[in-house]
Amino acid sequence: MDAIKAAISNAFDCTDKGATELFLDGELGPITLGHSQYINDMLxxxxxENCRPAVTPLDAGHQVACxxxxxxxxxxxxxQTQIGELMWLALTTRPDILHSVAKLAQRNQDPHSEHEAGVKHILRYLAxxxxxxxxxxRTGQAFSGHVDADWGGDKTDRKSYTxxxxxxxxxxxxxxxxxQRSVALSSTEAELSNLHNIFNVIL
Structure with a gap:
């Protein structure tokens, strides 16, 4: 950011007055990002659009094996079209549905009626x-993160989710x-593999 400010100052006569608090006489508050119109269009x-609401993206322990x-x-x-639309949403502003969409995406080449029902469940949750x-x-809090992994959560290949x-x-x-890419032999191994992936992201 300092380099950008310096480049602008070299090209134009300007003064850095710090962080912006007003824009066009309006107070700048929290920034929000959402896709309510996108979701409504999907429904x-x-x-x-008049579906029965769901309180979770998928039922706990949902399995895609069949x-x-x-x-x-x-x-x-x-x-695949529905999964693609949901995946884009999950990767941009709805992290709460990412795990569920990633699960159902495993059936992109062989989807069954129960997997399609899972997609509809996510849509009902979004509704x-x-x-x-x-x-x-602005919170004054430091950068923070949370990580977790299950153990053998997929009954098809007994691999864990990170x-x-x-x-x-x-x-x-x-x-x-x-x-995860390999089968963990214990919950400890699953968590260690999870941490290894996180360190690769950070570093």
Whole structure:
């Protein structure tokens, strides 16, 4: 930032008066980021704008494994489109749905009716939390982060899930949820693998 200010000062006659507190005679308060209109458009497009609300993105312990040959397959293109729209939302302003979307994305090449129902569940959750936004403001608190991992959370391959979120200015600025690359033999090993991934991000 100092380099940018110096470059501007070299080109123009200006004075640095510190952090901006007023803009066009208006007071600058907290910054909020959200996608309520995007979510509403999705609900309308899929015809579920008046759906029954859900209180969680997915049911706890939801599994995407299914090797039953009799399961009803659904249209791959439609499923991938919905996952793509939800993933973009999860990566920009809705970290609360990222883990659920990442789970269902594993079925992009072979989606069944129960996976499509999982997508609808996430949409129902978004319908009930449409106005939730990321909020950033001056807090005086230091940069902080939270990490966690389960142990063998996926029954298909017994791999664990890793998740983290970093906070600055009172809100999340970086988050991720992914399956670990190797099978952990204990909860301790799963947590250590999680920390290793976090250190790679930080460094």
């Amino acid at each position: 309308v497009r899929y015809g579920i 090797d039953n040959k009799q399961c009803k397959r659904v249209d791959i293109g439609s499923y 009930s939390t449409m106005d939730k936004k990321l909020r950033y403001k 998740g983290y979120v970093f906070f600055l200015a009172g809100g999340p600025i970086s988050w991720k949820s992914e399956k």
